[in-house]
Amino acid sequence: MTAELIRSFKFRRIPDLGPIVRDRYFVLVTDYAVEELDQALEDMMSSLKVVTGPNDPELRFDTLHKPDWPLTAPTDMTGICKKVFSSPKSTESLALARRWLATCQKGHLECSRTGSSQLPTRVIDLRPSTSDLQARLYVTNGENAPYVALSYCWGGDVPSKTTSMNIERYRDALNISELPLTFRDAIFLTRGLGFRYLWIDALCIIQDDFKDWEQEAAVMGNVYAGSVFTISALSSQSSLEGFLHERPPEITKTVNIGSHSVPNSEAGINLSVRKIKRTHFDYCLSYRGWTLQERLLATALLHYTPEGMIWECRTHCVREHGEGHPTSGMLKALNHFIGISDMDSLWQRVVQDYTTRALTVEGDKLPAIAGVARYFRNSRSEDDEYLAGIWKDTIPESLRWIAYEGSMVPQPRGYRAPSWSWAAVNGKVEWLIETSNEILVDDLGFQLLDGEVEDSPPGSMGRVVTGFLDIYGVVRECFFEKQDAWNGKLHIDKEQTCICWTDRELSSSNCFALALGLWRFLHGSINHLYQLEDQCRIWYLVLERCDDGHMVSCDTSESEDESIPELKFKRLGIAYADFEVLPSLPEHKQTLLRVI
Numbered sequence: 001m002t003a004e005l006i007r008s009f010k011f012r013r014i015p016d017l018g019p020i021v022r023d024r025y026f027v028l029v030t031d032y033a034v035e036e037l038d039q040a041l042e043d044m045m046s047s048l049k050v051v052t053g054p055n056d057p058e059l060r061f062d063t064l065h066k067p068d069w070p071l072t073a074p075t076d077m078t079g080i081c082k083k084v085f086s087s088p089k090s091t092e093s094l095a096l097a098r099r100w101l102a103t104c105q106k107g108h109l110e111c112s113r114t115g116s117s118q119l120p121t122r123v124i125d126l127r128p129s130t131s132d133l134q135a136r137l138y139v140t141n142g143e144n145a146p147y148v149a150l151s152y153c154w155g156g157d158v159p160s161k162t163t164s165m166n167i168e169r170y171r172d173a174l175n176i177s178e179l180p181l182t183f184r185d186a187i188f189l190t191r192g193l194g195f196r197y198l199w200i201d202a203l204c205i206i207q208d209d210f211k212d213w214e215q216e217a218a219v220m221g222n223v224y225a226g227s228v229f230t231i232s233a234l235s236s237q238s239s240l241e242g243f244l245h246e247r248p249p250e251i252t253k254t255v256n257i258g259s260h261s262v263p264n265s266e267a268g269i270n271l272s273v274r275k276i277k278r279t280h281f282d283y284c285l286s287y288r289g290w291t292l293q294e295r296l297l298a299t300a301l302l303h304y305t306p307e308g309m310i311w312e313c314r315t316h317c318v319r320e321h322g323e324g325h326p327t328s329g330m331l332k333a334l335n336h337f338i339g340i341s342d343m344d345s346l347w348q349r350v351v352q353d354y355t356t357r358a359l360t361v362e363g364d365k366l367p368a369i370a371g372v373a374r375y376f377r378n379s380r381s382e383d384d385e386y387l388a389g390i391w392k393d394t395i396p397e398s399l400r401w402i403a404y405e406g407s408m409v410p411q412p413r414g415y416r417a418p419s420w421s422w423a424a425v426n427g428k429v430e431w432l433i434e435t436s437n438e439i440l441v442d443d444l445g446f447q448l449l450d451g452e453v454e455d456s457p458p459g460s461m462g463r464v465v466t467g468f469l470d471i472y473g474v475v476r477e478c479f480f481e482k483q484d485a486w487n488g489k490l491h492i493d494k495e496q497t498c499i500c501w502t503d504r505e506l507s508s509s510n511c512f513a514l515a516l517g518l519w520r521f522l523h524g525s526i527n528h529l530y531q532l533e534d535q536c537r538i539w540y541l542v543l544e545r546c547d548d549g550h551m552v553s554c555d556t557s558e559s560e561d562e563s564i565p566e567l568k569f570k571r572l573g574i575a576y577a578d579f580e581v582l583p584s585l586p587e588h589k590q591t592l593l594r595v596i
Contacts, residue, residue, distance in 0.1 A: 086247050088304060104311070111300060116145050118144050121140060121215075121216060124174065126198060132176070135173075136171060137203060147196075148186075150200045153288055154202070159239070160203075162202065162207060163207055186233075214457050217460075220371055221372065230294060230301045234285045248306065289354060343376065344397075351429060366423050373386055385451065386461050388418055388423055401422045402501045403422075403429060403504075404429060410426060418466075418596055420541070438520065441519060442517060454466050466596075471593055480510075487502065488500050490511075490542060498575040501575070511543060513542055514541040521535055543572060547567060566593075567593040567594065568596055569593055569596070
């Protein structure tokens with residue numbers, strides 16, 4: 001922030017608020033335009049700290065700026081600003097982290113821990129009797145003990161990772177000085193907060209043993225859920241970077257204001273400026289695929305950022321500089337399932353967040369969210385099945401995902417999931433409307449006969465080898481008219497025109513449309529495009545043939561005739577048509593098909 005910008009803030013006094021806060025002010029922005037702001041302010045919160053004397057409390061004012069906000073409006077927040085420790089390794093910083101943990105363990109019912117959890121297969125043992133520079137990789141025997149986990153960005157290859165060549169040496173002794181800085185920082189914190197065991201994936205999984213990796217990846221969600229808390233290297237971009245760095249100093253400017261603004265003042269006000277991220281999600285760790293389940297499943301997280309520490313648990317979120325609020329969003333919602341419809345909508349939100357994140361290895365698409373899927377599985381009916389990111393009981397609604405970026409992003413180089421699964425595509429995936437905001441009026445002949453997925457290892461809910469859906473439904477020939485890179489119009493039998501979203505670039509304009517059903521939106525339902533009063537919508541799954549057979553239509557009464565040839569299709573996209581009133585639709589015979 002420039003001095004000119006600081007001088008443009010005007011201060012007004014608010015009457016005495018008690019012994020803790022003697023003087024309080026609010027800031028009124030009056031005399032500069034948006035283009036005069038520091039560019040970073042479009043994404044940041046500007047925090048102003050006012051100190052009226054050596055023994056007075058520090059007062060903070062947060063001003064939020066967006067281009068479309070009126071600059072003459074008063075600021076949104078005021079409050080006491082606590083000092084951020086210059087070093088996260090300091091005794092005071094560690095003491096604050098211990099207080100946060102103690103408050104969570106003793107005072108938060110939703111964060112209650114029923115004793116120690118079972119240790120993961122391997123942990124880093126920081127035995128008190130060993131040197132500060134020595135540890136060991138300990139292979140556990142199913143015993144229970146408190147442990148800490150680390151969530152971080154690999155940022156490329158990790159030096160000193162565990163392999164089949166060095167694991168025996170690591171079991172004898174692990175030289176801490178040879179480890180990447182992020183790992184050394186995590187070890188310092190674990191010891192400083194009084195814990196013996198630490199779990200880091202690069203050290204506790206044999207990285208060149210695919211079988212071991214598959215087994216450990218399948219239970220990784222349990223590792224984070226069972227830890228006392230997870231250290232989150234939120235802003236560190238690699239294992240080499242570390243996260244316990246000295247904090248940048250505040251920018252201080254003395255502003256002289258007259259007695260008409262602050263009665264009885266003898267001098268100016270010291271204005272200390274520190275730029276603070278508006279949200280702690282706006283760091284590199286929040287853009288990585290694996291770290292979503294690490295955050296959602298952990299009982300508590302201790303985040304480290306250049307602006308200070310952040311404690312986030314299932315009950316509360318508090319920043320080192322004093323700002324705090326009850327936990328919200330998905331982290332809160334995961335602990336408050338109200339009904340199946342809420343659970344289905346929440347799963348959609350999880351997937352939508354997850355698909356905006358990056359994965360270094362394409363094949364990790366399903367393994368990296370398997371822990372969250374297993375968490376959901378425990379709350380669903382016994383008959384429900386998890387089919388490559390789709391819950392069987394939610395078909396056909398869950399098939400209506402949209403590949404938001406379509407052909408604008410490169411598609412996976414190899415097989416990753418069946419074409420009907422959102423995991424088969426790269427890029428952001430969305431559902432235009434939550435299932436809780438609509439009601440099925442007519443299934444239009446859609447019947448799911450069977451659905452199977454083979455995963456590896458079996459039951460892991462991770463990597464998929466193959467999968468299919470067997471469906472009876474109405475399949476109609478159609479023609480796709482491209483409009484831009486990822487959507488266009490779908491003309492069905494020259495009778496109906498639909499909005500169509502394709503998953504990838506189509507090789508042919510001729511395709512097929514499988515009717516999924518007719519839904520009516522509940523009154524007042526809103527999606528991110530427009531308000532939907534009582535409109536109706538027909539959804540179609542857009543398909544391409546992938547066999548050499550011929551189209552065969554049949555009635556459902558003929559469904560047990562095993563001589564009916566099997567038609568194989570792959571998904572190309574999704575399409576829909578809206579109606580103001582319930583349409584009168586002609587009857588069509590059903591077709592037996594397999595979507596792979």
